[in-house]
Amino acid sequence: MRNFAINGKTAVIAVGMSDLTMRPAQSNPALAAAALRRALDGSPVRQRDIDGLVVTSGAPLGVDYDKTAEVLGLEVQFVQQSWSHGRFTNPGLHVAAMAVHAGLAEIVLCVSVFAFAKAKHTMGNIGGEGDHEADRVGGGPHGESPVYGLAAPLGGAAMAWQKYLSRYGYTGDEAAELVLAQRENAIRNPAAAMRTPLTHDEYLQSPHIIWPLRKLDCSLPTDGAVAAIVTSAERARDLCAKPAFMTAIQGLHASRNEHSFGAPWLGIFQQGSVQPCVADAPFAASGIGRKDIAALQIYDAFLPQTIATIERFGFCGPGEALSFIQGGRIRFDGELPINTSGGHLSEAHCGGWTQIAEAVRQVQGLCGNRQLPNAAHVMYAHGAGDCTIFSREVS
């Protein structure tokens, strides 16, 4: 039986991130080192205490586990490295939690580098020549089919977005609110890579790259790294005054109905146009209600993922999210703030790890002028069904 026995048994005790930059400024291993150094700053944990390592972005976009251990002076007896995709961020964190819960390691470092700025400078736009991810029978992991010019992850996101807008009767301009809200959050975040104020008109003038998606609907091609230190709930209380306990975990989903850019009922690519099924398990298993979530941190390489994630986790009904986000509800002082550090659209694209860092820090009360008043529970969620709820206490 799936009983989510791990809920409440582990915690993140510290996070750190490198500078987040739109231009390459450091080597990838230097980014990893900066993230770890900052995570350890103020923590009693030293490099020698770390006995597990999780990497969710290897070379060339990031740094492989062996080089990471070598550069960071680690001696670890548990390692996991995944394919370099943001969809493996929650799973990476969950593997770290499982390793400590299962006794395979005591303190696991998750550290991942995402060097999209370097990739853009050396290879040009992500998804063109030299991108071999699409070289599979049936297309790439975002629906790519280069022979038809359906190239780049953005193409799959645009396909999902067109289906969403047409199926539910929107024009697309409604998305401005989400982009403006995240930019406003980034302006409050000194670490964010994009802090220029943005107006509604400027959003509407943002050019379409792959219609119906605009440039401003896309993540920033930044360089950056995030480190997160995971241990058992018990050790966490010894090592840290304010751990962020992982009170609800749900894994990445995969099936014919799953696509990383649209809810499983949307009907893009081979998805069925099936009866919507909302993810209740994280809430039911933890006893934490949706109303208890102080903020949602969402993986948003492209804007449609935010909308799909809000619906999939039942914060509103299918097709309603683009209405739900209006009227200030998701702004910093609204009922359900979203991506309080700016998200991939305005903070940086570290494959979701900056959103996890933000969730942890909100729960720890370390967010300074963007600290939410009652951040007892903050959720990081991804459109393909995986999530983690971070909590101040284990109930």
Added chain:
Amino acid sequence: MLRPRPYLSGFEDMPFWEYCRNGELRLQRCRSTGRFLWPILPVCPDDLSEAYDWVPVEGRGRISSYVVYRRIYHPEFAGHVPYICANIELPEGVRMTGNVFGTDGAWNADAILGPAPRVDALNGRDVTLFFEECGHDLTIPQWRLAS
């Protein structure tokens, strides 16, 4: 036109390309479940059986969703933006990727869509199959708006 070379595994996908070269769109259909398999699969996912036939499809489709590329990702598409990529829903129960061409055989998206198109201008539009040589000694299925 010369297009980026599609990926061929050399295995279960090869008959598809052979049929296309001969101007025929055939898809795998599982003998026991009757289900059409797409994208090309090594087995029927319902029963893991390799017992399938390559069955000709009607050659009709309906646009389920579509996007307009305004950026060039592969140099072969220089001079061809803006163009439309679509998910085409076939009566056989699968969705295929393709470009959408106008009734006149041209595929400039602005010409097909006209000024200030609605966001759902093409959803539900009927399309018919044709074949295009894409270089590499390969032919691909394509779709033209039904007149």
